[in-house]
Amino acid sequence: MSVPVTDLLRILPELVLAVxxxxxxxxxxxxxxxxxxxxxxxxxxxxxxxxLSTLAxxxxxGPAFNGLVLVDGFSIFxxxxxxxxxxLTIVASFRYLERExxxxxxxxxxxxxxxxxxxxxxxxxxxxxxxxxxxxxxIATYVLVGFxxxxxxxxxxxxxxxxxxxxxxxxxxxxxxxxFGATGTTFLPDIARQLAEGGGMRTLALMGxxxxxxxxxxxLALVPFQAWVPDVxxxxxxxxxxxxxxxxxxAVLAAFLRIFFTALEPLSGSWVWVIWATAILTMCIGxxxxxMQDNIKRMLAYSSIAHAGYILIAFAAHSELGIxxxxxxxxxxxxxxxxxxSIVSHVSAGEAHQSIDDxxxxxxxxxxxxxxxxxxxxxxxxxxxxxxxxxxxxxxxxGIDANLMGLVIVGxxxxxxxxxxxxxxxxVMYMSEPQGNLAVVPVPASLVFVLTLTVLGTIGLGVxxxxxxxxxxxxxxxxx
Amino acid sequence: xxxxxxSSYVPILIYFLLAMGVAGAIMLLSWLIGxxxxxxxxxxxxxxxMLPTGDAREPFSVKFYLVAILFILFDVEAMFxxxxxxxxxxxxxxxxIIMSIFLFLLMVGFVYEWKxxxxxxxxxxxxxx
Amino acid sequence: xxxxxxxxxxxxxxxxxxxxxxxxxxxxxxxxxxxxxILNAVNINLIAFARHWGSVDGHIxxxxxxxxxxxxxxxxxxxLIAFFRNxxxxxxxxxxxxxx
Numbered sequence: 001m002s003v004p005v006t007d008l009l010r011i012l013p014e015l016v017l018a019v020x021x022x023x024x025x026x027x028x029x030x031x032x033x034x035x036x037x038x039x040x041x042x043x044x045x046x047x048x049x050x051x052l053s054t055l056a057x058x059x060x061x062g063p064a065f066n067g068l069v070l071v072d073g074f075s076i077f078x079x080x081x082x083x084x085x086x087x088l089t090i091v092a093s094f095r096y097l098e099r100e101x102x103x104x105x106x107x108x109x110x111x112x113x114x115x116x117x118x119x120x121x122x123x124x125x126x127x128x129x130x131x132x133x134x135x136x137x138x139i140a141t142y143v144l145v146g147f148x149x150x151x152x153x154x155x156x157x158x159x160x161x162x163x164x165x166x167x168x169x170x171x172x173x174x175x176x177x178x179x180f181g182a183t184g185t186t187f188l189p190d191i192a193r194q195l196a197e198g199g200g201m202r203t204l205a206l207m208g209x210x211x212x213x214x215x216x217x218x219x220l221a222l223v224p225f226q227a228w229v230p231d232v233x234x235x236x237x238x239x240x241x242x243x244x245x246x247x248x249x250x251a252v253l254a255a256f257l258r259i260f261f262t263a264l265e266p267l268s269g270s271w272v273w274v275i276w277a278t279a280i281l282t283m284c285i286g287x288x289x290x291x292m293q294d295n296i297k298r299m300l301a302y303s304s305i306a307h308a309g310y311i312l313i314a315f316a317a318h319s320e321l322g323i324x325x326x327x328x329x330x331x332x333x334x335x336x337x338x339x340x341x342s343i344v345s346h347v348s349a350g351e352a353h354q355s356i357d358d359x360x361x362x363x364x365x366x367x368x369x370x371x372x373x374x375x376x377x378x379x380x381x382x383x384x385x386x387x388x389x390x391x392x393x394x395x396x397x398x399g400i401d402a403n404l405m406g407l408v409i410v411g412x413x414x415x416x417x418x419x420x421x422x423x424x425x426x427x428v429m430y431m432s433e434p435q436g437n438l439a440v441v442p443v444p445a446s447l448v449f450v451l452t453l454t455v456l457g458t459i460g461l462g463v464x465x466x467x468x469x470x471x472x473x474x475x476x477x478x479x480x
Numbered sequence: 481x482x483x484x485x486x487s488s489y490v491p492i493l494i495y496f497l498l499a500m501g502v503a504g505a506i507m508l509l510s511w512l513i514g515x516x517x518x519x520x521x522x523x524x525x526x527x528x529x530m531l532p533t534g535d536a537r538e539p540f541s542v543k544f545y546l547v548a549i550l551f552i553l554f555d556v557e558a559m560f561x562x563x564x565x566x567x568x569x570x571x572x573x574x575x576x577i578i579m580s581i582f583l584f585l586l587m588v589g590f591v592y593e594w595k596x597x598x599x600x601x602x603x604x605x606x607x608x609x
Numbered sequence: 610x611x612x613x614x615x616x617x618x619x620x621x622x623x624x625x626x627x628x629x630x631x632x633x634x635x636x637x638x639x640x641x642x643x644x645x646x647i648l649n650a651v652n653i654n655l656i657a658f659a660r661h662w663g664s665v666d667g668h669i670x671x672x673x674x675x676x677x678x679x680x681x682x683x684x685x686x687x688x689l690i691a692f693f694r695n696x697x698x699x700x701x702x703x704x705x706x707x708x709x
Contacts, residue, residue: 131677139677139680142684177651181657184658
């Protein structure tokens with residue numbers, strides 16, 4: 001028995017990340033205290049090499065390892081997206097870790113390991129592998145959320161995230177076990193075949209699907225499983241919050257789409273309306289929650305719940321157009337969330353100043369930072385000329401195309417509603433007098449790099465959406 | 481068939497009852513016919529022959545938890561080793577290489593925790609011979 | 610032969626006990642133990658189904674679940690120790706700094 005080289009090529013990004021992550025763990029204890037920042041550069045090189053090596057699976061798509069992994073356009077798209085998120089997070093964390101005096105090697109190693117898990121979720125074609133990917137992400141992020149060990153809020157956030165996260169995992173596992181029991185296989189295409197032929201035990205499969213939905217819904221922060229999000233986002237170190245809101249969310253969505261559109265497609269009659277109802281609840285609760293927040297990290301947390309709701313509209317559309325809309329939206333969403341949280345991590349200096357009032361007069365202190373944050377907030381609302389606008393446009397188009405008028409109307413109303421709390425921050429930044437107690441900290445070069453990329457990306461998607469949109473359309477999962 | 485299946489457990493049941501009976505009889509006999517002369521030393525709990533120093537139900541040092549956590553991790557990996565060892569001959573070189581990679585990764589973890597000083601039982605200054 | 614549904618009933622009972630334990634208990638260590646109960650219910654399910662279908666996939670999955678559960682327990686206990694050092698409690702009701 002031997003592994004064909006093409007199998008290894010198809011998981012090359014994961015292999016590169018694994019090598020570099022292990023290298024960091026191996027090198028870190030031997031570095032002197034002043035040299036620890038070296039690990040950040042190792043991680044950056046690793047992430048960039050992984051991004052580059054995604055070309056290998058892109059050139060040789062197909063199944064690998066007896067069908068455990070399926071490299072198709074869908075997984076390639078997600079690999080590019082996820083690796084971009086990881087790269088930006090690494091750069092955004094450079095100064096944060098030094099300023100907070102946090103251990104650096106472990107942080108970057110865990111980020112790389114989490115990325116391996118996300119990659120496996122995107123290309124996993126079998127439930128065991130998807131589960132292992134999900135757990136790799138989860139365990140790494142449990143630690144990252146509690147990374148400020150001596151800080152009670154960080155401890156609490158990690159504890160809550162861990163308890164609810166592993167509870168969700170347990171539900172999901174029970175669901176997978178029932179699906180396995182109903183069909184006798186864990187390979188997604190085989191499950192679909194069994195269910196389509198009417199074989200297997202249907203009731204058992206439906207129960208399994210329900211539990212799987214609960215587990216994935218927890219990880220994706222859908223209402224009514226969203227309670228942990230604001231607390232975890234508030235307590236986690238801000239670069240980790242940025243990563244959480246972009247990376248794992250996209251990866252879980254990838255697994256969600258692949259499982260439901262491949263394996264559970266024959267049962268689609270029983271899950272489309274659940275997605276429909278969850279979408280409405282998630283949008284409304286997310287936006288109402290965000291309206292009431294004074295802490296900017298909690299506000300952005302609720303906003304990310306609401307955005308998961310918009311994404312569900314395209315999910316409920318249950319069409320290739322819908323999947324393309326989800327993919328496009330995820331790119332735009334990741335860029336604006338990463339950018340917004342990077343600014344928050346700089347302004348709140350040591351997590352002390354998280355209140356929206358701390359942004360009073362940011363315009364006077366940091367005109368450029370205020371302008372960037374405004375771009376991200378406008379994009380989150382969905383104002384034209386930003387990526388968020390086209391993202392929402394495609395999602396609503398997919399919804400209308402699938403005759404989901406009610407859902408689309410709720411989505412549009414919610415978008416209008418969300419403007420209230422985003423514009424509140426803009427108003428505070430430009431209209432209020434600066435409060436004297438905040439010093440003007442010069443913006444480090446690493447943050448300038450991240451902000452340049454995210455702002456250009458956000459505006460670029462708003463002006464020239466077609467390249468990414470075409471890429472997304474070529475990367476959809478084939479629907480029967 | 482079901483009846484036969486259950487009846488195959490009868491010897492185990494008999495063995496179980498027998499073991500309970502013997503143990504119970506010995507305890508009962510020593511309680512009935514043994515002489516009792518209690519002294520404070522005899523009544524104190526047995527602790528490896530040393531004088532008991534206090535209640536066992538008090539908080540442990542956190543060090544114990546750290547070692548316990550590390551133990552869980554390295555302990556469970558043995559499960560993969562057993563499964564692998566059973567079919568080693570069929571797996572051949574491929575299985576050997578895969579397991580080597582697995583063990584290498586474990587070793588990286590071990591080196592990491594060693595260098596980080598997690599295994600140092602006490603701070604160096606307060607260590608006594 | 611014990612029929613498959615006996616195992617499923619046992620697993621469902623364990624699962625229920627675990628879920629109730631997670632939802633009602635206040636000591637975080639006991640919540641951890643309840644989570645392990647749920648995972649063991651899953652393992653029983655998998656092994657029972659593996660025998661039912663005559664495939665080893667369920668066995669392999671169970672082994673992976675045990676490993677992942679160990680890793681999860683280790684991380685959970687680590688987080689709990691950090692929490693305990695700062696707050697001096699293992700009571701889930703006292704995780705209360707972050708709200709609304």
